[in-house]
Amino acid sequence: MIFVKNTLVSKEILEKKFVCDLNACKGACCVEGDSGAPLEKEEVLIIENVFDKVKKRLNPESIKEIEKQGTYVKLKNGDLETPLNNGKECAYSIKRNGQTKCAFEESFNDGEISFKKPISCHLYPIRIEKQNIFEKLNYEHWSICEKACELGKKLKIPVYTFLKEALIRKYGKNWYQELISKINLD
Numbered sequence: 001m002i003f004v005k006n007t008l009v010s011k012e013i014l015e016k017k018f019v020c021d022l023n024a025c026k027g028a029c030c031v032e033g034d035s036g037a038p039l040e041k042e043e044v045l046i047i048e049n050v051f052d053k054v055k056k057r058l059n060p061e062s063i064k065e066i067e068k069q070g071t072y073v074k075l076k077n078g079d080l081e082t083p084l085n086n087g088k089e090c091a092y093s094i095k096r097n098g099q100t101k102c103a104f105e106e107s108f109n110d111g112e113i114s115f116k117k118p119i120s121c122h123l124y125p126i127r128i129e130k131q132n133i134f135e136k137l138n139y140e141h142w143s144i145c146e147k148a149c150e151l152g153k154k155l156k157i158p159v160y161t162f163l164k165e166a167l168i169r170k171y172g173k174n175w176y177q178e179l180i181s182k183i184n185l186d
Contacts (some may be wrong), residue, residue: 001136004179007171009160012139013126014183017152018159024147027100029124030093032144036081037090038120038128039072044080047071050104050113054092057103062091082118122166126159 001008039047048071055063062085069083069091083091092103104117116122125145129136139159152162160167160179168176 002179002182004182005171005175006134007175008134008136009179010136010138013137013159016139016149016159017155017157018125018145018148018162019151019155019157020145020162021147021151022099024151025144026098027093028144029121029142030100030102031089032142034087036073036084037118039080039082039118040120041080043115043118044072046115047104050107050115053112054103054107057094057106058092059094061085062093065091116169119166119170123163123170126163126166 001010002014003009051066051071058066065083065085071083073081073083075081085091085093089100090102093100094103094106095101096106102117102121104113104115107113108116120128125140125142125148126137127140129138152158160183164176167179
């Protein structure tokens with residue numbers, strides 16, 4: 001692991017190759033799994049504020065679930081996450097041309113909102129494990145991302161490079177520059 005400011009970054013994030021291949025996986029990360037996307041406290045208010053602009057993109061089932069569960073779900077342990085449709089896909093997911101996409105990201109790309117998507121989604125396959133005084137950044141292995149790993153190997157792009165924008169969004173340019181400088185020292 002490499003220590004960068006208040007984070008520990010796993011070696012896999014530096015060494016593993018990864019480039020999301022939406023044509024291969026069809027957005028399975030928005031559908032598979034047993035919980036919603038992790039949310040940060042600040043994102044809850046943002047989601048509530050942009051919901052009316054995003055709502056028009058959602059199917060009736062998603063709208064019904066969000067009205068029932070709320071724009072976010074608070075778990076017993078205090079963690080926050082996006083609601084799911086009947087325990088399956090993220091309620092903010094939308095189907096377009098055989099692919100599952102994010103309603104937030106579609107609204108962002110169309111210039112309707114300034115919130116791209118939850119940072120946990122933007123950082124995927126990096127998962128953040130919060131410790132008392134720091135955060136651990138780990139690479140999450142998931143079989144649905146095998147094609148992304150293959151594409152990353154072919155293009156020779158490591159996880160931290162593929163996720164540069166998301167890492168800067170979360171931790172800032174100085175943090176990313178420090179990460180790069182520590183990688184280059186190895």
